[in-house]
Amino acid sequence: MTGFGNGHGADIGAGAVDDRHVATTGIKGATGRQLSRLRLSGLALVVALGGVLAIPSSPAAPPGLGAAAQAQTFPAFRQALAEGVSDNSALAAFYRETDFAPVWTGAEHEARRSALVSALSRAAEHGLPEARYDLPGLLAAFHAVESERDRGFAEALASRTFLQFARDISSGVLEPQAVISQIVRELPRPDATRLMHDFAAAEPVSFIRNLAPSSPEYVRLFRAKRDLEATIARGGWGPRVSGTLRPGQSGGSVVTLRNRLIAMGYLPRIATASYDAAMQQAVQRFQIAHGLEPDGIANQATVAALNVEPQERLRSVIVALERERWLNIPRGDRHIWVNLADFTSRIVDNDQVTFETISIIGQQAGDRQTPEFSDHMTYLEINPDWTIPRSLLGGRWGAIAAGRYQLIDARGNIVPASAIDFSRYTPRTLPFNVRQPPGPTNPLGRVKFMFPNPYAIYLHDTPERGLFRNRVRMFSAGCVRLNDPEDFAYELLSRQVDDPVTYYQTILRSGRQTRVFLDDPVPVHLVYRTAFTSVTGELNFRNDAYGRDARLYDALRQAGVPMQLAGL
Numbered sequence: 001m002t003g004f005g006n007g008h009g010a011d012i013g014a015g016a017v018d019d020r021h022v023a024t025t026g027i028k029g030a031t032g033r034q035l036s037r038l039r040l041s042g043l044a045l046v047v048a049l050g051g052v053l054a055i056p057s058s059p060a061a062p063p064g065l066g067a068a069a070q071a072q073t074f075p076a077f078r079q080a081l082a083e084g085v086s087d088n089s090a091l092a093a094f095y096r097e098t099d100f101a102p103v104w105t106g107a108e109h110e111a112r113r114s115a116l117v118s119a120l121s122r123a124a125e126h127g128l129p130e131a132r133y134d135l136p137g138l139l140a141a142f143h144a145v146e147s148e149r150d151r152g153f154a155e156a157l158a159s160r161t162f163l164q165f166a167r168d169i170s171s172g173v174l175e176p177q178a179v180i181s182q183i184v185r186e187l188p189r190p191d192a193t194r195l196m197h198d199f200a201a202a203e204p205v206s207f208i209r210n211l212a213p214s215s216p217e218y219v220r221l222f223r224a225k226r227d228l229e230a231t232i233a234r235g236g237w238g239p240r241v242s243g244t245l246r247p248g249q250s251g252g253s254v255v256t257l258r259n260r261l262i263a264m265g266y267l268p269r270i271a272t273a274s275y276d277a278a279m280q281q282a283v284q285r286f287q288i289a290h291g292l293e294p295d296g297i298a299n300q301a302t303v304a305a306l307n308v309e310p311q312e313r314l315r316s317v318i319v320a321l322e323r324e325r326w327l328n329i330p331r332g333d334r335h336i337w338v339n340l341a342d343f344t345s346r347i348v349d350n351d352q353v354t355f356e357t358i359s360i361i362g363q364q365a366g367d368r369q370t371p372e373f374s375d376h377m378t379y380l381e382i383n384p385d386w387t388i389p390r391s392l393l394g395g396r397w398g399a400i401a402a403g404r405y406q407l408i409d410a411r412g413n414i415v416p417a418s419a420i421d422f423s424r425y426t427p428r429t430l431p432f433n434v435r436q437p438p439g440p441t442n443p444l445g446r447v448k449f450m451f452p453n454p455y456a457i458y459l460h461d462t463p464e465r466g467l468f469r470n471r472v473r474m475f476s477a478g479c480v481r482l483n484d485p486e487d488f489a490y491e492l493l494s495r496q497v498d499d500p501v502t503y504y505q506t507i508l509r510s511g512r513q514t515r516v517f518l519d520d521p522v523p524v525h526l527v528y529r530t531a532f533t534s535v536t537g538e539l540n541f542r543n544d545a546y547g548r549d550a551r552l553y554d555a556l557r558q559a560g561v562p563m564q565l566a567g568l
Helices: 020-025 032-036 042-048 067-073 075-084 089-097 107-121 135-143 148-171 192-200 204-209 216-233 252-264 277-289 300-306 310-326 390-401 465-469 485-493 500-510 548-559
Strands: 334-339 344-349 352-362 373-382 406-408 433-436 447-450 474-476 480-482 514-527 531-533 539-541
Touching (some): 075 089, 075 148, 107 135, 107 204, 135 148, 148 192, 192 204, 216 310, 216 531, 252 277, 252 300, 277 539, 310 531, 310 548, 352 465, 352 474, 352 485, 373 485, 390 433, 447 485, 485 514, 500 514
Parallel strands (some): 334 514
Antiparallel strands (some): 334 344, 344 352, 352 480, 406 433
16 A cells, blocks of 8 residues: 655555444444544545545536536535635635635545545654544535535535645644744745645645655655554563673673664574674664764663663654654755754765764753754855854953954954943943954864854854764854864865865965855755664664754644654
8 A cells, every 4th residue: 555655665654444333334333533543545445434425416517517617506615615715815715716616525526535535544654633634524524415505615624624734744733933942944834725726636646645755764754653653562672671781791681682682673583692792783783873882882871772662762753754844845966964963964965975074063051052944055264253242252351352352343344452441331232243363263263164044053163172072062152063174175165176175275274264155055954853764764863952852742742643652
């Protein structure tokens, strides 16, 4: 059975529930709970509900009359439809533009109804709030059509339900900035009027299937969600591991470790009770997938990660699916992917990582956290200066007064500090920008990478090299610091300069502040993923450093996303 995510895999949305009561009694004999649990294909659902989707034509309809003409012939249908969409300007516009022709409720529209019902019956598989779409109510409306007025209201309800589902699956259930202010991402919300026109002209099953994100990551996360749910249904990964375990040990605790690694898929089925080389390699694979030091020792941090239950991992995947819907946009064949939760920055070409460096992100304090958004990198600046943010001036007030920084007036001129009476000003009221010239102690280091944005966030070098030795790296005032900025620059310049190393180093040695514009701006995506996959499908997890995913999970639960298997 094909799913309705996209063309990347036939098992997206796969699954079915056999509800014999619904199949034998039809909608009138089924409870709302039974209907809400349906997981049948469109065709099977029609059979199970005794043909409830086969809405009959009005007996007054002249033979061969077109849909638009029928709408004109039956003023009760038109009036009821107009009432049903009156508070939705996009739908009202669509039906005005089509002379109130039905999309869902004609006798010829059974395939559309079936495609929509099939998609709604499987919405929970995508981590969507199935109750929001009220499939039992929609089916009841279809079943209750006995007049043209009934038909008009059913038509309006079907369109409203379709638009809500299409919006949610294509661009997300939540308005993220309403939950977390640092998520300043512009969501790819579909134009509802255009969406209705496109759907009316399309093959319904494939159109609805292609509403979900087309990214390979969405498909891989979808499969990960399904696999975790199956694991939970089987009882989880078995007993928890205790203590610190090392290669060479044996005994009951090692057997528990072995069994949990087997259940998680990191170790093939083996009978050994010893912490041998195979088990050490399995522990290393686990550590890599969870952002831990891959030393092959089941130490305290590793055991803590091993003991996280699949229900909690499922929560991370549900949030990751929602986050992926927010990014349902072309990402660029080449793009920069900064995963704040992973403390990494990558250059990605056609879904393959071609360069990667560890990174430092903003501090945990709310006003220092790095925001999430997408933009385009347009240039890099070699030998940058640094304009000190107002929020940081207070700690440098004495150095500013002593003339260790440059004061820049509104015309860009340098003003001597000796000419200023600093007693008249505070850091907030000082009428100058404060600048630190290029140099070895400049906080931006030797190069910064610019994608001009309202948040003054960019990627850059840093002279504080020792901070990269930490595994949790939240030290900046919001910008992202790169451990290998010059190699990052070489890779970016390699597409427009024959010898990027010599080109870059020549500018660097000159000491001159120099902007180098990219011939082709590169999309930059600052994301926050505690659950993500590799291109070969391995599932990775990271800690929720900013606590954002916990808040998003709560918001999804409040929005109605079913969380039974996730432990709630």
